[in-house]
Amino acid sequence: MVMAGPEPKVRGVIYGRSLDFKPPPPAVDVLGSPLKLTDVEYVRVPQKSWRDQLRLFLQSSGLTTIPMAARLRWQSHDVLEWLQASLLGRGRGRRVAVTHPVQLMPAIEFLMGLPPELEIERRLLHTLIGRGLIEYRKRMSQARERPLIFAKEANGHFFAGFKEQQLVSKVSSPGEQFQAVQRIYNSYYHFRCLYIFAIISREPPDHASKLFSKFMRASFFLSTIQDDGTISSKPAYRQLPPKEHVVFLAKRDSALQARLREDEQLRAELQGLLRYFRPLRG
Incomplete structure (x- = not known):
């Protein structure tokens, strides 16, 4: 009879669980029926010709x-x-x-x-x-x-994650720490989404209190979370948002732009931080 050896460790799994990196939104925030826009004009886009299809085939x-x-x-x-x-x-x-x-x-x-x-x-x-x-x-x-204001909702999720982050180091049980890290991840994930929604929908800056700084803080912390739910001492830079995304948000965050116009040191700090973000292509 051959004795079975120890089961191989599966990356990203601890105690039969793995972190959910695409957490669903809270059920109360899901609409009962799909979005339908009735006052937006349909735009016809050019279709690929057979030459375009051939070029794509040759490219692949x-x-x-x-x-x-x-x-x-x-x-x-x-x-x-x-x-x-x-x-x-x-x-x-x-x-x-x-x-x-x-x-x-x-x-x-x-x-x-x-x-x-x-x-x-x-x-x-x-x-x-x-x-x-x-x-x-x-x-x-x-x-x-x-x-409903996206920026205010974003702030709520950020502070929920930040509060939990301050306490996670005091959790001794691996199982409890895993659950705490998942809750932190969920809060910061939804914070980032809601902040982006606020920028894309061009919300006024009244409720956007330093959201860009919180976005940077949350992004760096999320990049330290490992697949198995543990927290690394250093960020994994490939897990940070692409540099183009950060620049896109910075240019359109009117509250940030107002501060940049008045604070030369802040401009220098932002330029220094951008070196940590990889380009999307290249």
Whole structure:
């Protein structure tokens, strides 16, 4: 009889559990019916010709290269078609019933990484996503019978995560620490999403009290969380947001821009921090 050896350790699993890196939004924040925009004009985008399809095939086969701008333009058209199908109910894209803005995050992250030469595509995507966020905010405000403000919601999630972060080092049980780390991750994850929603929907800066600084703090802490729920002493820089995303938010955060205009030291600190973020491409 052969005795079985110890089971191999599976990365990201502890006590039969692994961290959920895409936590769902709170059930109370999910709409009962999908978002539907009725006052946004449908935009027709050019379809790929057979020559374009051939170039893509040759690119995937490694036989030729397509300029990055051309590939991103085609991708932006695909994202726009998906958004229009899901939010307008029109177009050739695959439809998804959007009941919470977190479902728009792949499109938002694509938008934040677009280069300047695709400004037209960026504006189209920004307008459609922004209108979707505004419609969600309107419907949730009606359901709650009080205004929903993304920036205020973001602040609440940040402080919940920060409070738990201050206590996690005092937890001795590995199982309890795992659960605490998951709660911290959830709070910071939703904080980052809500902060981005506030920027994309162009909320006024009244409720955005140093949210960019909190975004940076949360991003660095999240990059220290390991797959198995432990916390590293150093950030994993590949887990930080791309540099283009950080710059996108910094340029559009009106509260931050007001502080930068008055504080030369803050400008220098921000420039210094940007060196820690990797470029999205290159």
